[in-house]
Amino acid sequence: MSDDPYAILGVKREATQDEIRSAYRALAKKLHPDLNPGDKKAEEKFKEVSVAYDLLGDPEKRARFDRGEIDASGAERPRERYYRDFHTAGAQDHPYSTAGGFADFMENEDILSEILGRGEGRARFRIRGQDVHYRLPVEFLEAVNGATKRITMPDGATLDVVIPPGTNDHQILRLREKGGLGIGGAPPGDALVEIEVGPHKLFTRKDDDIHIELPISLPEAVLGGKLDVPTLAGSVRMTVPKGANTGRVLRLKGKGVPRRDGTRGDEYVTLKVVLPDRLDPEIEEFARRWQAGQQHNPRRGLEA
Secondary structure, three states: OOOOHHHHHOOOOOOOHHHHHHHHHHHHHHHOHHHOOOOHHHHHHHHHHHHHHHHHOOHHHHHHHHOOOEOOOOOEOOOOOOOOOOOOOOHHHOOOOOHHHHHHHOOOOOHHHHHHOHHHOOOOOOEOOOOEEEEEEEOHHHHHHOEEEEEEOOOOOEEEEEEOOOOOOOOEEEEOOOOOOOEOOOOOOOEEEEEEEOOOOOOEEEOOEEEEEEEEOHHHHHHOEEEEEOOOOOOEEEEEOOOOOOOOEEEEOOOOOEOOOOOEOOEEEEEEEOOOOOOOHHHHHHHHHOHHHHHOOOOOOOOO
């Protein structure tokens, strides 16, 4: 694994945060284990990319890495310790004039043990685990109605993510202590899951409201009637008034996206009058004889 997270993501050191984010998203989509089943090389590369983005995607961590305060894994770089030699008179009274003065180095323990304080039964510092970032594609109705999805973590383990009803596109779900392990007894980091909602063939969403375009026939537009309209929870009966035009919007109250307080948004139905592909001769004859219709100008007011 490269020690340079910039090289792993394929960006320059002066890259903007947006450029880093774009590079990560492109690599994650290409290398994600779900898209490369059984490809160990892609899986390892995905892990490297995730670790690199966890560092560079956080401006504060990135700045500390650039200053050399943390390494590519996000761990603290231990500072070197300096001691002066004393050769003047009375130096024997100085705590470091003899080997006994170096007792705090803890005999037979390595420098890591000294830093963590294991030899003295105390932790000299604690580092919270790194946050891990994921992108999770979900279907439109899964985001609206709620679902449970599974993601693959950098170490190959899986994690079930509960998608709450009403989840928005690009909303980030925080899974507490599901990230990297802490150091010195510190808690793990979090898993930050960004939701990517796919489109729906019928519905579009605006805030908590659902919008749909409903084709209607000429007789239905002229005479009105009761029609079945698709909603998030199935079809419902809706009354179309007589003389309905293309572009008229009808509201189905409470048929939109669920909210946290238990209420729901609305569904807005835009009518669209659609003629048959092959006109009946009777319709053509009626249009020729309909004087009032020929005198009606629906484009009035559009003059430049």
